[in-house]
Amino acid sequence: MIGDDDEVGLARLRAALDRWAIPVEEVEREVVTAFGDPLLIVATGSILAGFGNRESDVDLFVLVDSDDVLSIPVVSFRDGARIDGRFFARHEAEAWPDHLAYGGAPKAGRGEAGALQVQAVFDTATRFALGYPLAGSDTWRAWRHDLRRGPLGEQVVGYWTAQAVRRAFTLRLLDPAAQPHRVWATAQATLRAAYELYAARRGQVFFGDKWIGEKLVRLAAPELSARLGDVLGSAPDEADRLRALALDEAARVVADDGVAGPWQVELQTAAGVRARTLAGRTLVTRWELRGVELLDATIDDCDAGAELWRGTPDATPPPHVTALVREDMLWTDATLC
Amino acid sequence: MDRRDAVLTWPDARRRVAHVSRGVMVILVRVQAFLEDVDGMWADGQYASGAVVARDAVLDALAVRGIATGGEPSWSPLSAAFDPFAAATPADAEEATTLVRTGARLAAERRPVDDAEVVAWRAALHDFVAGTEAGLGLSEPLPVLRSPDGMFSVFRLARGTFELIDEMGLPQVLPNDWSSTGSKADR
Numbered sequence: 001m002i003g004d005d006d007e008v009g010l011a012r013l014r015a016a017l018d019r020w021a022i023p024v025e026e027v028e029r030e031v032v033t034a035f036g037d038p039l040l041i042v043a044t045g046s047i048l049a050g051f052g053n054r055e056s057d058v059d060l061f062v063l064v065d066s067d068d069v070l071s072i073p074v075v076s077f078r079d080g081a082r083i084d085g086r087f088f089a090r091h092e093a094e095a096w097p098d099h100l101a102y103g104g105a106p107k108a109g110r111g112e113a114g115a116l117q118v119q120a121v122f123d124t125a126t127r128f129a130l131g132y133p134l135a136g137s138d139t140w141r142a143w144r145h146d147l148r149r150g151p152l153g154e155q156v157v158g159y160w161t162a163q164a165v166r167r168a169f170t171l172r173l174l175d176p177a178a179q180p181h182r183v184w185a186t187a188q189a190t191l192r193a194a195y196e197l198y199a200a201r202r203g204q205v206f207f208g209d210k211w212i213g214e215k216l217v218r219l220a221a222p223e224l225s226a227r228l229g230d231v232l233g234s235a236p237d238e239a240d241r242l243r244a245l246a247l248d249e250a251a252r253v254v255a256d257d258g259v260a261g262p263w264q265v266e267l268q269t270a271a272g273v274r275a276r277t278l279a280g281r282t283l284v285t286r287w288e289l290r291g292v293e294l295l296d297a298t299i300d301d302c303d304a305g306a307e308l309w310r311g312t313p314d315a316t317p318p319p320h321v322t323a324l325v326r327e328d329m330l331w332t333d334a335t336l337c
Numbered sequence: 338m339d340r341r342d343a344v345l346t347w348p349d350a351r352r353r354v355a356h357v358s359r360g361v362m363v364i365l366v367r368v369q370a371f372l373e374d375v376d377g378m379w380a381d382g383q384y385a386s387g388a389v390v391a392r393d394a395v396l397d398a399l400a401v402r403g404i405a406t407g408g409e410p411s412w413s414p415l416s417a418a419f420d421p422f423a424a425a426t427p428a429d430a431e432e433a434t435t436l437v438r439t440g441a442r443l444a445a446e447r448r449p450v451d452d453a454e455v456v457a458w459r460a461a462l463h464d465f466v467a468g469t470e471a472g473l474g475l476s477e478p479l480p481v482l483r484s485p486d487g488m489f490s491v492f493r494l495a496r497g498t499f500e501l502i503d504e505m506g507l508p509q510v511l512p513n514d515w516s517s518t519g520s521k522a523d524r
Contacts, residue, residue, distance in 0.1 A: 051386075055377025057483075077485045115415050163415075170417040181422040181430055185396060189417070192389070209414075210374065210393065213385025213444075225385055232388055233441030236434055270418075272411055272508055287410060287507055289352055328409050328418045 002129060002153040002205050009048045009132035016047045016058065020081040027058065028134045030076045030083045036066040039090060040140035044131025049206040051214050057082035061128055063140060065090045088124065093143070096121050100155045111305050112271050112331050122159055123207040125152060130206055154259075156205040158336075160197035161258035166334035167193045168250040169265045169313050173325050176239035183239035187246035188231050194250040195224055201257035262337045267309040267321060270331040275302045284329050292327050294320050345474070351505055355410035358502050360401040360473045362510040365482045365491055368394050368466050373483065375440075375462065379455065384444035391440040391462055396421040398469040399433045405472065411508035436462060 003009075014024055028041050045059030046052045060083060069087040076083045099121040129147040136144075167190040176183045192209050199215040206215075216225045227249060231242050269275065272287040282298045285291040297320035299308065308330065309317040316322065324330050340346075347353040371394035378387035400421035404410045408424035422430050439458050448455045470479055480490030502509065 051383070053377040053381035053383060055373045055380075072488075075483070075488060082483060112413060112415065116413060119415060167417050179420065179422075181425075181434065182420040184434070185421060186417075188392065210371075210390045211386055213387075213389050214383055217385065228385065229388070229441050229445045232392055233438050233445065235438065270411075287351075287355065289349075289355060290407065290409060325418050328416075328420055328423070330418060332417045 001149050002126075002203065003148055004050070004130075006132055008050075009043075009130070012048055012050060012052070013043050013058070013132055016052055016056070017081070019054075020079045022079055022081055024134070027060065027083065030078065031060055031062055031085055032074060035062075035064045035069045035087050037064070038135065039063045039065055040128075040136035040144060041134045042128050042131035042136075042144065043134050044127040045084075046206070046208070046211065048131050049211075050218075051206070051211045057084050059083075059127065059131075060085045060134075061124070061131060062087050063090060063093055063128075063136075064088070067091065086124075093128075096125050100125060100152065110266075110333065111268055115331075115333065118159075122156060126156065126205055126207045153200070153203070153205055156200045156207070157197065157257070158259040160193060160200050161254055162263070162334040163193040164190070164197050164250045164254050164258065165263050165313050166265060166332045168247055168254075169334065170325060170332050171243055171246060173316070173322050174243070175326070176243055179326070180236040180239035183243050184231075184234075184236040187239070187242040190246040190250050191228060191231050194246075194253040195228060197257055198224065198253050259336070263313055263334055264337050265311060265313050265315075266307060266333045266335065267317060267325065267330045268333070269302060269304050269306045269308065270329055271304050273304050273329050275299050275306070277301060284324060284327075286329055290327075292324070292329065294323075296320065351507065352405065352407075352410075354501060354505055355507050356401075356404040357473055357475070358498050358507065358510050359404055359410045360469070361475075361479065361494065361498075362512065363397050363401050364466065364470055364479060366512045368397050368469075369482055371397070372463060372466060375459065376450075379450045379459070382447075382449075384447055388437075388440040388444035392437045394462065395433045395436045395465060398466050399425055399429060401469050402426075402429055402472055432465060436465060 010024070017024060017027065027043060031038060031041055040063040042061045043058060044061050045056065047056050047058060058081060062085060064087055067089055069089050074085040074087070076085065099118050125147060128144055129152055133141055133144060167186070171183070171186045171190045174183050174186060192212050195212050195216060196209050198221070199212065199219060202219055204215040204219065213225065213228065216228065227245065231246060234242055270286065273284060275282055275284045277283070278293065282294040283291055284294070297318065308324070309321045311317065313334065371390050374390045375387050375394065378384070378390065400408060400412060403421065403424035406424045409419060412419040425433070436458070443455055443458060480487050480494070482488065482491055499509070
């Protein structure tokens with residue numbers, strides 16, 4: 001079972017709404033019915049997860065029995081409170097289990113578009129699971145209950161394992177001497193993914209890595225908090241040390257808390273990338289705005305999504321492929337073998 | 338950019354469109370929210386998270402600036418190889434890293450929201466974002482998305498833009514969390 005008891009979520013919701021003198025019972029009235037009668041309305045977000053603050057809004061996630069829902073937030077303001085409504089079609093929720101299994105390549109598809117869809121599913125499913133049900137049929141209340149009791153927690157662990165593996169792989173290919181600022185920023189991102197994995201393994205599955213600082217406080221992990229502060233607070237000219245720190249931490253957390261592998265990394269041409277031949281050399285462009293020419297190797301003409309390399313996370317691709325990673329021309333995926 | 342008579346001229350119109358379209362959406366959807374988060378987190382003593390979010394705001398704003406001068410216009414929170422410093426000027430890179438590092442130090446010291454140095458740092462964060470917005474060269478200030486009429490203002494601003502970037506083969510700019518979690522083909 002993931003998340004706190006519903007009574008805890010309700011108490012957090014009441015405490016937040018008290019600031020604006022809004023009764024809990026009236027919140028669901030903010031849900032528009034233009035997309036049909038709701039099957040389930042869940043109050044969710046950082047407030048319900050226990051991280052909310054005075055700037056936080058209340059999220060209402062609404063499941064409707066309709067194919068045509070507006071996917072952008074429907075925002076309402078009431079007595080100073082900001083209430084964000086998000087609508088999801090029933091068929092979306094029924095497809096989520098296929099995306100949540102982060103084993104092989106995501107069903108959503110390869111590359112960034114598929115990864116973003118998987119991320120959106122994790123974000124949405126965990127918010128439904130961790131929120132408080134304001135209204136809904138018995139069937140869909142039971143669906144949410146099953147979501148909390150099922151494998152979602154372990155699937156979130158798998159998600160963050162993949163993120164830590166792919167971030168660390170990329171960080172290892174970067175050159176601290178040539179690009180210290182980039183290594184500085186990538187070390188931060190790698191450490192955050194690793195610590196999200198650490199937190200998820202210990203039950204902190206609320207999606208949104210902006211809360212990693214509070215998760216580590218909640219988990220009483222001062223050493224990890226200190227390391228996170230170190231990589232944020234150090235200068236880019238310490239890029240060598242920061243890279244080593246982030247790689248060591250990622251390897252340790254993946255080994256201790258991650259979903260067991262073996263994992264593999266796949267590099268494919270990123271969105272907007274095209275490879276063509278120019279005077280005997282390969283010219284790789286992105287959005288026709290940036291380009292690099294390969295001097296010592298060629299690749300076949302291709303568009304976005306072409307696989308260029310696949311290997312274990314500790315392997316090193318050929319120099320021209322590594323160069324394309326460094327030029328942000330490739331998308332990195334990490335999947336279980 | 339070159340200002341002559343009553344027009345602005347651009348040596349690379351594709352890059353101009355990429356800069357404006359991506360820059361507007363990143364500031365409206367991500368950076369504005371990050372700045373609100375930093376204020377709320379700091380006010381409630383959530384210092385470590387405040388420093389993390391400030392870092393995200395700064396690097397997003399820096400990356401927007403870089404689009405105008407050769408940077409990659411397409412990135413997401415999942416982009417492992419994206420380099421927000423790729424086309425940054427040395428001055429911008431220095432300012433950005435100083436803002437991030439200062440936030441981390443103030444968080445470690447648990448300085449309260451009304452501490453003079455925190456006040457100055459938050460003002461500098463807002464100034465950095467305001468400078469990024471000014472660099473877009475828009476004819477009027479961006480609306481605040483998370484305000485009662487924010488979404489309508491955005492739709493007005495975006496009118497025609499989605500079609501234009503589609504025609505030019507540039508990256509779409511709608512944020513991931515505004516997209517559906519599943520297509521009808523999933524059924």
